[in-house]
Amino acid sequence: MIKILHLSDIHIGSGFSHGRINPATGLNTRLEDFVNTLSLCIDRALSEPVDIVIFGGDAFPDATPAPYVQEAFASQFRRLVDANIPTVLLVGNHDLHSQGVGGASLNIYRTLGVPGFVVGDTLTTHSIQTRKGKVQVITLPWLTRSMLMTRKETAGLSMAEVNQLLTERLEVVLEGEVRRLDPDVPTILLAHLMADNATLGAERLLAVGKGFTLPLSLLARPCFDYVALGHVHYHQNLNKSNDPPVIYPGSIERVDFSEEKEEKGYVIVELEKGKADWKFCPLPVRTFRTIEVDLSKSDDPQGVLLKAISKYNLEETVVRLIYKLRSEQLDLIENSLIHKALGTAHSYTIQPELVSQLAKPRIPELNASSSIDPMEALKTYLNNRDDLKDLVEPMIEAAQTLLEDDEILLS
Numbered sequence: 083m084i085k086i087l088h089l090s091d092i093h094i095g096s097g098f099s100h101g102r103i104n105p106a107t108g109l110n111t112r113l114e115d116f117v118n119t120l121s122l123c124i125d126r127a128l129s130e131p132v133d134i135v136i137f138g139g140d141a142f143p144d145a146t147p148a149p150y151v152q153e154a155f156a157s158q159f160r161r162l163v164d165a166n167i168p169t170v171l172l173v174g175n176h177d178l179h180s181q182g183v184g185g186a187s188l189n190i191y192r193t194l195g196v197p198g199f200v201v202g203d204t205l206t207t208h209s210i211q212t213r214k215g216k217v218q219v220i221t222l223p224w225l226t227r228s229m230l231m232t233r234k235e236t237a238g239l240s241m242a243e244v245n246q247l248l249t250e251r252l253e254v255v256l257e258g259e260v261r262r263l264d265p266d267v268p269t270i271l272l273a274h275l276m277a278d279n280a281t282l283g284a285e286r287l288l289a290v291g292k293g294f295t296l297p298l299s300l301l302a303r304p305c306f307d308y309v310a311l312g313h314v315h316y317h318q319n320l321n322k323s324n325d326p327p328v329i330y331p332g333s334i335e336r337v338d339f340s341e342e343k344e345e346k347g348y349v350i351v352e353l354e355k356g357k358a359d360w361k362f363c364p365l366p367v368r369t370f371r372t373i374e375v376d377l378s379k380s381d382d383p384q385g386v387l388l389k390a391i392s393k394y395n396l397e398e399t400v401v402r403l404i405y406k407l408r409s410e411q412l413d414l415i416e417n418s419l420i421h422k423a424l425g426t427a428h429s430y431t432i433q434p435e436l437v438s439q440l441a442k443p444r445i446p447e448l449n450a451s452s453s454i455d456p457m458e459a460l461k462t463y464l465n466n467r468d469d470l471k472d473l474v475e476p477m478i479e480a481a482q483t484l485l486e487d488d489e490i491l492l493s
């Protein structure tokens with residue numbers, strides 16, 4: 083039995099706006115939070131000890147993190163080198179520089195020949211010797227069109243056609259890897275991708291529509307004993323029958339407020355040929371709290387607001403206060419008292435919203451709660467703008483071209 087620690091979407095160095103400078107260290111407290119959480123993952127890898135660590139991609143917010151952020155990441159993973167624990171670092175979309183043309187931030191670990199470290203920046207199979215025997219890891223990094231197709235092949239194709247072609251190409255290449263597998267050795271597919279039946283987390287806010295998705299049938303195959311995913315920040319198992327488990331461990335820290343209610347953690351797997359027992363291990367991460375109050379109908383907006391704040395213990399918490407009020411109520415809010423009430427929070431933002439502005443006529447079809455394809459949204463918008471009537475065609479054409487160029491590369 084081979085014991086594995088599977089973590090993903092570290093994104094260390096992001097969310098600084100939710101922190102503050104720690105006067106003792108000069109560092110942003112959110113960097114310290116992320117380092118602390120990552121160190122808890124590594125602690126667990128060492129204390130078990132696990133036989134291999136697999137990382138599902140997206141190490142930093144982008145491919146060119148500041149040197150002190152890179153160092154924070156490296157000093158945690160260095161502990162695995164010292165403990166002789168083999169580690170696979172998969173390349174996610176955020177790790178690619180210029181859509182991959184500029185390489186990947188994680189490639190430096192291969193260049194330096196860090197003992198036991200494997201970087202997955204191509205679709206290939208790595209045969210890795212662990213203390214408890216051999217394991218095969220197929221790495222499937224974030225796909226860009228240029229990896230499997232030439233520009234010529236995609237010219238004139240619609241976004242959906244390009245995605246279809248990319249999926250077909252991938253199937254062939256993956257099949258090639260599968261056929262070369264040793265059937266007696268436990269096998270992991272480690273992939274950074276959007277599966278078509280995944281529940282989305284924060285990454286949806288960074289993507290146009292749902293972007294390029296891959297069918298679950300490509301992943302949930304008996305030749306894989308465990309499918310380790312990265313990309314979606316919300317922890318989930320896509321294959322409830324567990325044959326094999328198809329797991330997003332999710333991000334290890336809250337990247338932003340969209341992850342306010344999500345549990346964060348990593349996954350421990352016990353793997354043998356034909357069998358994978360896994361469990362999600364929650365991490366103690368900083369609390370995020372949205373306090374939302376509608377004061378527009380209140381005679382005592384200040385009192386109601388302070389009362390809403392006082393309901394929570396905000397210590398060590400990242401707070402977002404959103405309140406709605408009418409413009410004529412503005413003078414009734416004493417800002418210094420609001421700041422004082424929020425003073426115990428780790429950090430906070432205040433977003434007053436005027437209801438008169440909120441009541442502005444909107445296009446009901448474009449309501450935030452209904453999901454709509456970007457092209458449909460644009461068409462709906464243009465239909466409601468008589469003044470843009472003459473521009474409808476060129477604008478739709480231009481938007482189509484933009485989406486075709488970028489859709490797959492975005493996330």
Ligand SMILES: [Mn+2]
Pocket residue numbers: 139140174175176274285312313314493
């Ligand atoms: Mn990603």
